Structures are given as structure tokens and as C-alpha cells.
Amino acid sequence: MMDRAGRLPLLGILLLITMLIAAGCGGNNKAGNGNAEPSNAPSAEPGNDAEAGSDTVLSQITERDKLIAGVKFDTKLFGLKDPGSGNVEGFDIDIAKAIAKKLLGDETKLELKEVTSKTRMPMLNNGEIDLIVATMTVTDERKKEVDFSEIYFNAGQSLLVKKGSAIRGLDDVTKDTKVVGVKGATSIKNIEDKVEGLRVQQFENYQEAFNALKAGQGDVLTTDNAILYGMTKQDSNYEVVGGTFTDEPYGIAIKKGQADLVTAVNEVIAELKSSGEYDRIYEKWIGEKPETKQ
Amino acid sequence: MDFTSAYSRDNLSFLLEGFGLTLWLALLAIIFSFVLGCVLGIIRYAKVPVLSPIVGLFVELVRNLPLLLLIFFARFGLPELGVSLPPFWAAITALTLFEAAMIAEIVRSGLNSVDKGWVEAARSSGLSYGQTLQQIILPIGLRRMVPPIVSQFISLLKDTSLTVVITLGEMMHHANIVMGQNSRIVFPILLLVAFMYFIVNYVLSLFARRLEARQT
Numbered sequence: 001m002m003d004r005a006g007r008l009p010l011l012g013i014l015l016l017i018t019m020l021i022a023a024g025c026g027g028n029n030k031a032g033n034g035n036a037e038p039s040n041a042p043s044a045e046p047g048n049d050a051e052a053g054s055d056t057v058l059s060q061i062t063e064r065d066k067l068i069a070g071v072k073f074d075t076k077l078f079g080l081k082d083p084g085s086g087n088v089e090g091f092d093i094d095i096a097k098a099i100a101k102k103l104l105g106d107e108t109k110l111e112l113k114e115v116t117s118k119t120r121m122p123m124l125n126n127g128e129i130d131l132i133v134a135t136m137t138v139t140d141e142r143k144k145e146v147d148f149s150e151i152y153f154n155a156g157q158s159l160l161v162k163k164g165s166a167i168r169g170l171d172d173v174t175k176d177t178k179v180v181g182v183k184g185a186t187s188i189k190n191i192e193d194k195v196e197g198l199r200v201q202q203f204e205n206y207q208e209a210f211n212a213l214k215a216g217q218g219d220v221l222t223t224d225n226a227i228l229y230g231m232t233k234q235d236s237n238y239e240v241v242g243g244t245f246t247d248e249p250y251g252i253a254i255k256k257g258q259a260d261l262v263t264a265v266n267e268v269i270a271e272l273k274s275s276g277e278y279d280r281i282y283e284k285w286i287g288e289k290p291e292t293k294q
Numbered sequence: 295m296d297f298t299s300a301y302s303r304d305n306l307s308f309l310l311e312g313f314g315l316t317l318w319l320a321l322l323a324i325i326f327s328f329v330l331g332c333v334l335g336i337i338r339y340a341k342v343p344v345l346s347p348i349v350g351l352f353v354e355l356v357r358n359l360p361l362l363l364l365i366f367f368a369r370f371g372l373p374e375l376g377v378s379l380p381p382f383w384a385a386i387t388a389l390t391l392f393e394a395a396m397i398a399e400i401v402r403s404g405l406n407s408v409d410k411g412w413v414e415a416a417r418s419s420g421l422s423y424g425q426t427l428q429q430i431i432l433p434i435g436l437r438r439m440v441p442p443i444v445s446q447f448i449s450l451l452k453d454t455s456l457t458v459v460i461t462l463g464e465m466m467h468h469a470n471i472v473m474g475q476n477s478r479i480v481f482p483i484l485l486l487v488a489f490m491y492f493i494v495n496y497v498l499s500l501f502a503r504r505l506e507a508r509q510t
Binding site: 073074075076080081082083084114115116118119122123126205206207234 | 303304305307308309366369370373459460461468470471472473474475476477478480
């Protein structure tokens with residue numbers, strides 16, 4: 001009895017080890033497919049490249065003849081991957097394309113690498129990506145770690161109303177206005193601080209809040225304008241009014257000490273704005289012209 | 295809720311592609327961590343001077359860290375130490391080390407559960423310590439470990455979803471991308487993802503139960 005019991009697991013181990021060897025051989029190719037492309041670019045060692053004048057990120061981009069931009073893959077309007085075609089599309093992507101076109105003469109000389117708000121800083125500082133175009137708000141805190149380009153999108157909290165509503169901005173919101181928002185979001189605190197006595201009616205998620213607005217349970221829905229613009233795309237009977245009343249502008253982040261790249265990117269933004277191309281991109285994704293006051 | 299647009303062909307095949315990577319991650323990590331875990335567990339059990347305390351230290355350290363931290367460390371901490379792994383292998387490394395530490399403890403307690411009397415009987419009938427380990431302790435102990443090891447593998451398959459933080463293209467991450475399209479499809483997509491994890495893990499646990507039943 002002991003003998004029979006003994007062989008079974010030992011045989012199992014042998015089998016597993018064989019599988020292990022087989023898998024180890026096949027593993028290398030497969031790993032490349034799973035989005036986990038071995039990053040071939042970051043040859044620059046962290047730390048000593050900032051002062052090495054001849055080896056700037058900009059010169060690496062020209063040498064490699066490709067711009068590597070870190071973008072979001074899961075954010076509607078700004079950077080969203082289409083499961084069918086595999087293409088990533090959005091406002092941020094079009095800005096990245098414009099930068100590639102300016103630096104390398106061709107907007108297809110662009111590699112998009114996915115970043116999230118947690119991975120973008122380390123990836124930039126590792127040299128895995130050349131710049132971040134990923135709904136990144138410019139803050140003083142972040143300026144200590146990276147450099148930012150000029151602002152390319154004025155993000156901030158705004159108001160969504162039914163077209164033709166008497167409410168045209170934050171000044172029209174009183175403590176008796178029916179405002180809806182999403183539970184736990186800082187946007188609720190923001191507006192309650194600005195309008196004394198106001199109590200925001202809170203919903204579980206954006207869709208429920210939007211449904212409540214449509215059903216007439218509220219007059220105004222408030223949150224980040226980028227999300228509100230997404231809602232106007234779902235239903236064109238609604239519009240964003242009054243501009244932003246908090247300031248969370250998006251900038252393009254670049255590794256510290258790369259002044260030439262920052263200048264080049266700023267030139268692109270300025271050219272886009274003066275040529276009208278910026279307005280076209282803005283309208284394509286946001287659904288309306290950019291505010292002129294800023 | 296919009297089930298029709300959630301379960302479009304494109305979305306489903308994209309999720310399935312992610313599921314493939316989930317299974318591949320889990321399979322590799324299971325194999326590596328099983329082998330490594332057995333070795334570590336046996337070393338710790340055998341009380342080899344110097345080696346066993348080192349292994350003990352490693353196991354206790356890794357076992358008591360959050361897996362999320364290990365994954366992030368393997369992806370972004372190691373490069374700063376000069377070890378640059380592709381993201382996929384960074385994830386495999388983190389999963390393997392963590393699960394191996396868990397399995398090492400299962401193996402050690404399985405071996406400890408073998409009746410000391412049997413060990414003494416084997417030794418006094420002239421078997422060396424190595425022979426006793428190989429012919430008495432391991433066969434009995436390993437059989438007892440099968441159910442807890444399988445349930446550790448079930449955890450491992452679920453743990454692969456944590457690699458979402460380093461944007462590996464596994465199922466949970468692909469689900470996030472799909473859900474970005476429209477907030478009306480969040481529920482249907484999560485439901486489907488839950489179902490896929492459940493099916494695989496349920497089959498695994500049925501398998502474990504059969505093994506357990508055969509023992510008694």
C-alpha cells in the first residue's frame with residue numbers, strides 16, 4: 001500500500017518538471033504577444049542622462065525615428081482602445097500624433113504605450129516612454145518630479161444641463177437648485193463649498209446620475225468636464241455650461257532636464273492652436289469648440 | 295444596463311484574448327511556484343544548517359508582503375537595481391515568489407504531519423535520512439498536501455488579476471478597457487468576467503475534491 005501511495009505524487013512532480021521545461025522554451029515568444037513587449041528603447045541609465053547633453057530624449061527620438069508616448073487605453077474621449085480594431089483613439093492620441101508629425105515628419109512614427117495614473121511617472125523616469133499625454137493634471141507637486149508643456153486641455157469641474165435651461169453657470173446655482181452628483185466624489189464637496197446651503201443629491205455612478213438628470217430629478221449634474229462631455233455625446237439634448245470652476249488643466253509631462261523637448265512640444269501646441277487644427281481636434285472629440293475666454 | 299452592446303463580438307473576443315493571457319500567466323506561475331515551493335518547503339523541513347534559516351527568512355518575508363507590492367516592485371523597483379525584466383516576466387517573477395512562499399509553508403506542514411514513529415521506524419530499520427525522506431516522508435506528506443496546494447492554485451489564478459496595476463493584457467485589464475466605452479456595460483462585463491474566473495476555479499476545486507475523496 002505504501003508503495004502505490006508513494007509513486008503517484010513523485011510521478012506527478014516528474015510530469016510537472018517536464019512541463020516546466022517545455023513551457024520555458026515556448027515562453028519567450030508568447031510573452032512578447034501579451035502586450036508585454038520587451039521594452040527595447042530604454043537604454044538610458046536612470047540618473048546620469050539628464051546632464052549628458054548629447055544624449056537627450058529628443059536626440060533619442062530622432063535616432064530611433066519613432067516617438068514613444070504614454071497614453072491611456074481606457075479613458076473615453078482621451079485615449080480608448082477599440083477592442084475590434086485594436087486602435088487607440090482620442091484627444092490625447094491626436095495630440096501625440098501631431099507631436100510625432102512635427103518631430104519626425106510623419107504621424108505614424110508613433111508608438112503608443114499604455115500608462116495609468118500609477119505607472120506613468122515611473123515609466124517616464126525609466127525612459128520607457130518619451131512623454132506622457134494621458135489626462136495628466138499639472139500640479140505644483142508633480143512639477144517637482146517632471147516638467148510640463150503648456151496646457152493643452154482645460155479640465156476642471158463644470159455643469160451639465162438640459163439645452164435651454166436657465167442655468168448658464170455656477171452663478172445661477174442657488175441652495176434651492178436641484179444638483180445631482182456621484183457619491184464620494186470631491187466634486188460634491190467643491191460645489192457645496194462654493195454655494196452655501198446647497199445639498200447635492202448623490203447617486204452611485206455617473207450613469208445613474210445622468211439618468212436622474214434626464215428624468216427631471218435634478219436640474220444640474222456636476223463633475224469633471226471631460227466626463228460631462230462624454231455624456232453630451234450620449235445625448236445631444238444636454239450641454240456643458242459656464243466653463244470650469246475648478247482648475248485641473250492637462251499638460252504633457254516630460255522628464256526633467258529636457259528643455260529642448262519641452263520647447264519642441266510647446267511649439268507644436270502653439271502651431272496647432274494658431275492653425276486651427278487644435279479647434280478641429282477639440283471639436284472632433286469634445287463635440288464643441290473650445291472656450292475662447294482662455 | 296445594456297447586454298447587447300456589452301457582449302458584442304469585438305468585446306467578447308477581446309476579453310477572451312485577455313483570458314488567454316490570464317491562463318498563461320497562471321499556468322507558468324503555478325509550475326514555477328510549485329517546483330520552487332517544494333524545494334523551499336523541503337529545505338525548511340529538513341533543518342539544514344545555515345540554508346534552512348535563510349529559506350525560513352525568505353518565506354516569512356515574502357509571505358507577509360502584499361502581492362500588489364511585489365508586482366509593482368518587480369516591474370518598477372528592480373530596474374532601479376539594474377534588473378530590467380519585460381513586464382510579463384516581472385509579473386511571473388512576483389507571482390512565483392509569492393506563491394512559492396505560500397506553497398513552501400503548505401509543504402512544510404504536510405511533511406511535519408507525517409507520524410514521527412514512522413520516521414523513527416524507517417531510520418532504525420537502516421534507511422538513511424535521505425532515503426527516509428524520499429521513501430517515507432515525501433510520499434505520505436505530499437498526498438496530504440494536494441488539497442491545500444490546489445486551493446493555493448485557485449488563489450493564484452485569481453491573484454493574476456492584480457497584474458492589472460502594471461497594465462498587462464490579462465482579462466481584468468481588458469475588461470477595464472472595454473468598460474471605458476460606456477458606463478452602461480459595466481455590470482454585464484463584470485458579470486461575464488466573474489463567470490469566467492468562476493468556471494475555471496470551480497473545475498479546479500472539483501478536481502481537488504476528487505483527489506481528496508480518493509485518499510480516504
